[in-house]
Amino acid sequence: MDDIEIDAVATPELDDPVLIEGLPGVGHVGKLAAEQLLEECDGTLVRRVYTTEFPPQVTVDDDGVTELTCAEFHAVETEGADLLVLTGDHQAATNAGHYRVTSAFLDVAEEFGASRAYALGGVPTGELVEEYTVLGAVSDASLREELEAVDVQFRSDEPAGGIVGVSGLILGLGERRGFEAACLMGETSGYLVDPKSARAVLEVLQERLGFEVAFDSLEERAEEMEEVAGKIQEMQDGPAVGDDELRYIG
Amino acid sequence: MDDIEIDAVATPELDDPVLIEGLPGVGHVGKLAAEQLLEECDGTLVRRVYTTEFPPQVTVDDDGVTELTCAEFHAVETEGADLLVLTGDHQAATNAGHYRVTSAFLDVAEEFGASRAYALGGVPTGELVEEYTVLGAVSDASLREELEAVDVQFRSDEPAGGIVGVSGLILGLGERRGFEAACLMGETSGYLVDPKSARAVLEVLQERLGFEVAFDSLEERAEEMEEVAGKIQEMQDGPAVGDDELRYIG
Amino acid sequence: MDDIEIDAVATPELDDPVLIEGLPGVGHVGKLAAEQLLEECDGTLVRRVYTTEFPPQVTVDDDGVTELTCAEFHAVETEGADLLVLTGDHQAATNAGHYRVTSAFLDVAEEFGASRAYALGGVPTGELVEEYTVLGAVSDASLREELEAVDVQFRSDEPAGGIVGVSGLILGLGERRGFEAACLMGETSGYLVDPKSARAVLEVLQERLGFEVAFDSLEERAEEMEEVAGKIQEMQDGPAVGDDELRYIG
Amino acid sequence: MDDIEIDAVATPELDDPVLIEGLPGVGHVGKLAAEQLLEECDGTLVRRVYTTEFPPQVTVDDDGVTELTCAEFHAVETEGADLLVLTGDHQAATNAGHYRVTSAFLDVAEEFGASRAYALGGVPTGELVEEYTVLGAVSDASLREELEAVDVQFRSDEPAGGIVGVSGLILGLGERRGFEAACLMGETSGYLVDPKSARAVLEVLQERLGFEVAFDSLEERAEEMEEVAGKIQEMQDGPAVGDDELRYIG
Structure with missing residues (x-):
């Protein structure tokens, strides 16, 4: 196998x-946002990208059928613009790998004629987020004004x-190739998967x-995550009653 | 030395x-199962695979003679099918190495005309296993039915x-080359070498x-492991008598 | 992207x-000294060196504009000599990368005709430094005497x-190419960023x-660092009054 | 710089x-033994081997002069045989590097016509060694008998x-090229540099x-090490008198 193999x-x-x-x-914000796009829109799988930089791993689906780990491009046509959505389960394993893999992306x-790119992600705040600001x-x-117009903060x-x-290299390497590239980062605590931040992005x-x-x-996942967060909160607060026996544990 | 050298x-x-x-x-399940095959059948060593992905290491045998670490293929003829059994002491050291080494395997x-593959392994349950189920x-x-027929669970x-x-790449890369490949995973606690799980596989x-x-x-090894497990259990339970002094230690 | 790309x-x-x-x-001594040079002198950016050995990262400036991580060469003309000042935020990620990146530097x-080099850095003493000696x-x-003449100690x-x-390879690889190379190392505790040591160098x-x-x-930064050091000292000494409650914490 | 550069x-x-x-x-046994050989015999430096697998590092000698880290071959003529003694301060940094570097060695x-090799090293026993046995x-x-004749144990x-x-690859890769290679391993605790074990080898x-x-x-170094070991022993035993205050520390 070559370092990178692209299936058309x-x-x-x-x-x-x-x-x-x-x-x-961070917070799987970018991944959740991109996956939501694919779920709601009628996209077409166009490319699979395999690389020796990803873990040596197959995923197993509901039927027990394996698939070699890869990143996928889906074409999505919307009323506003055609999108080329890149999703996957992994980043590269090494510094050099990140550069190589992003170059391949x-x-x-470019092969599909794209010259603009949005890298989606999260930015950790270290505390509970109340208002889901999106940083840019x-x-x-020259790209800043049009993002500020849609409430992206700088x-x-x-x-x-x-x-x-x-995400960083989509901007860094993208710019060197003439892409107009922006990163949209939803604020998120950084501790949990954050569907609300993904929605904001x-x-x-x-x-x-x-x-x-x-x-x-995303709303469903947000509700699930709130349950999870609630349980964690409960565990930290300790039981409301009957905690006498527990007092002696720690 | 090349990255991979194959001695015929x-x-x-x-x-x-x-x-x-x-x-x-996991639990050395696949390794034990393959070695048992080689011990019981009259196999022929056909290939040695050396690679710079393996540790820089020689093994030393009973006579003090060293051998460079490698993976080995043995040909085994059985009444049911000819087998090409791959065993060894190591996996690769890097992500890219796993891909390269599995490609070489x-x-x-393919050189011997194989188009079917079984990757043998263990799947950790995290607890003591009573019934040795084999997951697939x-x-x-299309390969699922014939495995369910022999009690493999999905x-x-x-x-x-x-x-x-x-194991994962035998399926993932194998499929990309047209292999029909399956993974048989014996349930095992994940804490100990598990000859019983190997037998189930x-x-x-x-x-x-x-x-x-x-x-x-495998039965001999299983008995040895039960002794080991028994001793560990004993150590955890503490001594049957005279444990008064120990009570204050932890 | 190539392993190393140099923008002229x-x-x-x-x-x-x-x-x-x-x-x-160590103590960011070399980086602080080189940056001070660039701040005080009227330098010209001449080369940017990008490499897959650096982290996959862009920096974000005050305007939210990103720049791919790189090392930079500035040409600085002084009354004493023309300088080619190399600064950046990163070293290489691997042994081999250090050799490759330094070779590129x-x-x-050489392209600019340099045949002399000074690698600036710090040498950790493990304790508070009172007098900022510079080791060479x-x-x-043959290069030693001229440095001893300006109070460099050997x-x-x-x-x-x-x-x-x-720094090490500027000397080691530099020598193999015919460079006259020296390393100037300011003594520094090794625990904090040390502008005073940078000044000595x-x-x-x-x-x-x-x-x-x-x-x-550098003086401004030194004052900032002294404040930081003062606060750390205070925290270690504990509060001057009212520490009775704290006594029970540890 | 190439991955490996050899200066003749x-x-x-x-x-x-x-x-x-x-x-x-282990115990620097091999290194001490080889260095002793070079100190006592009138050897000639014949090759320096530089490699990007070694740390990016220069050593600094008594005069403050740096030298790029390398491995060295010295030719030593003895009454028994001509020797080609390989010494250095480092092993390789990666699995693949070990293979590449040993191949270069x-x-x-081979260039000097050698077809026999002895890899010198230590084997850790985990306890104090009284009699310095050498394992082979x-x-x-076919090489075993001649070593048993000089009290090497198998x-x-x-x-x-x-x-x-x-050491392992001198045997493993050496054999593949037709070298007659043996490893001589002095027993050593594994905790300290061990000149006595080096002497036995x-x-x-x-x-x-x-x-x-x-x-x-080696005798001088052995005496130094005994002093070190004595001090460590003392520290473990605690002071002979006045240890009352210390009793409460731990």
């Missing part, structure tokens, strides 16, 4: 498509540590690109 | 052989984390492929 | 320039563990090369 | 030389974990190859 599943004509990246990261996007970063200053030197992983994206999707799946 | 020790004619992979993994299998996963849905989305390492395999081997060696 | 931003004529390396390291220096090491014994077998990272350098820069920025 | 310092004619490898390892040995392992059974399946690192080697060296330097 379908090659529909797309009209100036926009690359939307949603790989795993940008190759695919852009590969070129804060001096944030995020402090820069943007790492595939998606709302910004659809306003920017002029399409609309339902949020049913 | 013998090249017997095999009739549609089945690749059986048993490298180290599949090259060898298949590279193609459970929705299990194993949860997918299948990793060479081997029983499924021989029923599926129509051969029979004795289990003497 | 400008190519001014330099007169026998001296390579000055200040990448991150030396390529750039040289690629060739101590038998120090630093004990040798010099690691890009810079004073030696300017005396050696015959130029003069102001130290305003 | 001198190329004397050697008569069927024997490769003696003494790189760092064997290339050098051989690339071919024990079934020892060392249990095989032989790792460059060297005594075996010189008896086998028919030469004699003094052990002055």
